[in-house]
Amino acid sequence: MQKIVLLLILAISLSACVVDKEKKTAKQKEAAVAMDLDEIIKRGKIRVVTDYNSTNYFVYRGRPLGYQLELLQALSNTLGLKLEIVVSNDVEQNFESLLKGDIDLIATNLTITRDRSHQVAFTEPHCVTHQVLVQQKSTGDDKPSKATELIRNQIDLGGKTIYVQENSAYVSRLKSLGNEIGDSIHIVEIPDYEVEQLIALVANGEIPYTVCDENLARINLNFYDNIDIETAVSFPQKIAWAVRPSAKNLKDLVDNWLINFKKTNQYKRIYRKYFINKRSTHLVNANFHSIKGGVVSDYDAIIKEESAKYNWDWRLIAALIYQESRFLPEVESWAGAVGLMQLMPQTAESFGVEEITSPKDNIQGGLKFLIWLDKRFADKISDPKERLKFVLAAYNVGPGHVEDAMRLAEKNNKNPYIWEDNVDYYLLNKSKPSFYNDPVVKYGYCRGEEPFHYVSDILERYTHYKNVLAD
Structure with missing residues (x-):
């Protein structure tokens, strides 16, 4: 009898432990869901992966463009979050990165399928489309041979070989289609090629x-x-983004935003821009499209040559030049700055620029100025990535105003050697009397909003260039 009583007590205890453990697990899951969105808000940015193609994400004449990019920019602006984009055309890798927590959102044209729904949580669809067979047709006076006759009936796909992106929704659709037509479709999955x-x-x-x-x-x-x-080769299918299954708060947030955003004229304009309006021939065929030629400007060769002399990334210099002049070598600002890198005449003279509107001379002078600024801040800021933000701000507004902002930060118990949420705040506000009249300020009034945005705009564009352009 004692053994039976002990066994009963042990069983009840184990049962209580299991219930307690299930309650704790449920609470942990709830906490994880809340933390998912809380963590994004706390870090101030949403991390997204998208794919690189002529519609979703690319660079044209130095400007980042794309259907997914414009949707994501609208989302991040609405949420008041910075947008951090990484590029990957590997579907399986994107799923893994999402589930590991390396990214928060997959923003590609993901077809919603039952199998995928077991892995990730799909958002509200951002569009609806269907899958089509891409085949070659004859053009001009070419007479189509039997080998080039167009397939119009899906039954005729039996015995054919079709090449598709590895782990894409096209694989599962073709397998289903093979079953539907009662014949074999030979599917070759290509791992290293995008659609x-x-x-x-x-x-x-x-x-x-x-x-x-x-x-x-x-x-x-x-x-x-x-x-x-x-x-x-398919019925209409919903196309959506994806989040982790545990990220219910983030999913709800994105869903509500998409539902409302799709009703706006802004969304209609974006969709028409990339999917309906016929692209002009000069855009499609120009080298300035990153998909076609990978050229940012007419001056890429000079930018690369001069940047290499000083071991600077040419894509950074190109991002700066776009910000300064939109690659127009003879443009002059209201303040008198001239050329691709918008050098002031006295600055150009100081760095030996002979012909200020000469693309090569101007770029040489601009690079020498950047190097001089980099040396000026090197003793105080050892981290090159952090120092770059100070250098870019100084290039725009002068080192004196940046050093004023550093002194204001130090006086107000902020880190004078960290840009974001420290020195940038004081430079931004240096147009206010309470800031520029402070005793530690030596250079007075500054229209700080311009250098504040100048730094973030160039670094954001530089990131886009790194995503799609070879170094």
């Missing part, structure tokens, strides 16, 4: 077929006049 790269292979005759979302396929008609996209 548009596969379309290019079809256009060049290197592979016979691929599959693509219809709205993206229509954009590529502007790149390739010898592809056909009129054969559907």
Whole structure:
């Protein structure tokens, strides 16, 4: 009897432990959900991965553009958060990065499928499309042979080989289609190619077929006049972003934003811009498109050559030049700054610039000025990445005003050697009498809003350039 009583007590105790553990687990899950959004707000930025193609994310004439990019910028502006974008065309890697917590949101054209819904939580769809077969067609006077006859009936896909992006929704759709037509479709998954790269292979005759979302396929008609996209291989499908399954608060936030944003004229304009309006020939074919030529400006060769002399990243200098002059070598500012890097005449003279409107001379002078500023701050700020923010601000407004802001930060118990939320605040407010009249200020009034945004704009553009342009 004693053994039975002991066993009963032990069973009740174990049961209580299990219930207690389940309660703790439930509470931990609730806390994790809350922390997901709280952590994003606390860090002040949302980390997003998107893919690099001619629609979602690219650079044209030095300007970052893209359907996903503009949606994300609108979202981050609404939330009051900074946007940190990384680029990856690897679907499986993006899922892994999301589930590991390296990113908060996958912002690509993800087809909502049942299998994927077991891995991630999909947001409200941002558009609806369907999958199409991409095949080569004859052009001009070419007479189509039997090998180039267009497939119009899905049954005729039996026995054909179709190349698709690895781990994409196209794989599962083709498998289902094979079952539907009662025949084998040979599916080749390509790990290192994005959808548009596969379309290019079809256009060049290197592979016979691929599959693509219809709205993206229509954009590529502007790149390739010898592809056909009129054969559907799926019903309309919802296209969405994805968050971690535990990120319920973030999902609710994004869902509500998307529901409301899709009703706005801004969303309609963005969608028309990338999926409906026919791209002009000069944009599609120009080297200035990062997808086609990878050229930012007419002066890339000079920027690369001069930057290499001083071991500076040419993409950073290009981002600065875009900010200063939009790559116009003879432009002059209201203050008298001239050329690609907007040098003041006295600055140009100090650094031996002979012809201020000469692209090469101007870039040489601008780089020498940057190096001089970098040396000026090097003793105080050892971290090159942190020092760069001070250097860029000083390039825009002069080192004296930046050093004033450093002294104001130190006086007010902030770190004078950290830019964000420290020195930048005092430079931003240096147009106010209570700031520029402070005894530690030596250089007086400064319109601080301009250098404040100047630094963040250049660094943001530099990040975009690094995402899509080779170093």
